Amino acid sequence: MTEDEALRAANAAYYVAFARRDADAMARLWAQEGLSCIHPGWPPLFGRDAVLASYRDIFRNPLQEEIELSAETVIRAGNDGRIVCFERVGPALLVATNWFRKVKGEFRLIHHQASPLPTFEADPPARQTRH
Amino acid sequence: MTEDEALRAANAAYYVAFARRDADAMARLWAQEGLSCIHPGWPPLFGRDAVLASYRDIFRNPLQEEIELSAETVIRAGNDGRIVCFERVGPALLVATNWFRKVKGEFRLIHHQASPLPTFEADPPARQTRH
Numbered sequence: 060m061t062e063d064e065a066l067r068a069a070n071a072a073y074y075v076a077f078a079r080r081d082a083d084a085m086a087r088l089w090a091q092e093g094l095s096c097i098h099p100g101w102p103p104l105f106g107r108d109a110v111l112a113s114y115r116d117i118f119r120n121p122l123q124e125e126i127e128l129s130a131e132t133v134i135r136a137g138n139d140g141r142i143v144c145f146e147r148v149g150p151a152l153l154v155a156t157n158w159f160r161k162v163k164g165e166f167r168l169i170h171h172q173a174s175p176l177p178t179f180e181a182d183p184p185a186r187q188t189r190h
Numbered sequence: 191m192t193e194d195e196a197l198r199a200a201n202a203a204y205y206v207a208f209a210r211r212d213a214d215a216m217a218r219l220w221a222q223e224g225l226s227c228i229h230p231g232w233p234p235l236f237g238r239d240a241v242l243a244s245y246r247d248i249f250r251n252p253l254q255e256e257i258e259l260s261a262e263t264v265i266r267a268g269n270d271g272r273i274v275c276f277e278r279v280g281p282a283l284l285v286a287t288n289w290f291r292k293v294k295g296e297f298r299l300i301h302h303q304a305s306p307l308p309t310f311e312a313d314p315p316a317r318q319t320r321h
Contacts, residue, residue, distance in 0.1 A: 093265050095274050095287070100308055103274045103285050105263060132236060134224050136291075139270055141301070143226050143234045154234050156226070156287075156303055160267075170272070172287055174305035177231055 063133050066140040069166040070157050074128050080118035086111050090167035097172040099153055124149035152176045194264050197271040200297040201288050205259050211249035217242050221298035228303040230284055255280035283307045
């Protein structure tokens with residue numbers, strides 16, 4: 060497996076952990092130190108405790124929708140690599156950055172940020188006008 | 191100057207370049223390779239040409255508002271460091287990640303992502319109800 064393939068595998072594991080609402084798998088994916096995480100519409104979270112707690116909260120939310128991943132772009136230099144990708148979450152379209160650092164031979168997450176994009180299709184005029 | 195101070199100075203220089211709409215200063219702040227940039231509501235941009243062109247476009251926009259920076263958090267490890275901070279841009283509140291890598295002794299930007307946060311104050315109920 061090349062370094063880029065290892066990075067893509069780590070990114071795929073993140074979305075599998077999310078789909079399975081597997082907080083233990085999510086905890087294994089994140090590094091121990093120097094973490095930041097910005098969920099859409101949330102203030103930034105720092106540190107392993109706050110980041111892992113946020114995923115436990117999300118996984119407990121019965122209204123949380125599945126994430127459909129697309130258009131991954133890999134940028135890697137040495138021990139650091141990131142994947143920028145689109146996340147479709149129900150009607151919302153997000154662009155996410157997942158940043159990994161190699162720790163003891165494994166790419167671990169150190170940063171996640173997901174930003175909403177306008178989705179005109181998901182919000183047609185008919186829904187904006189109330190009669 | 192400590193490494194963290196150098197990182198904060200590079201981040202401050204980014205906002206000075208923005209405030210002055212100085213495309214040349216902005217170009218000097220970004221690294222040559224491995225760049226990604228996600229402006230709020232924009233699809234992701236990759237590569238130096240696309241990133242610098244986006245700032246030239248923003249700087250030419252007469253409606254572009256000033257950015258007021260606050261609450262900077264520095265996370266640094268070796269040659270890589272990032273600053274997560276809030277940007278107030280007119281009525282909008284954003285959370286931004288500015289990621290720098292040390293190249294030939296200088297911290298250069300390799301990634302910027304700004305995500306909108308809900309600003310309830312800026313969108314009071316009176317504006318949502320049309321009589």
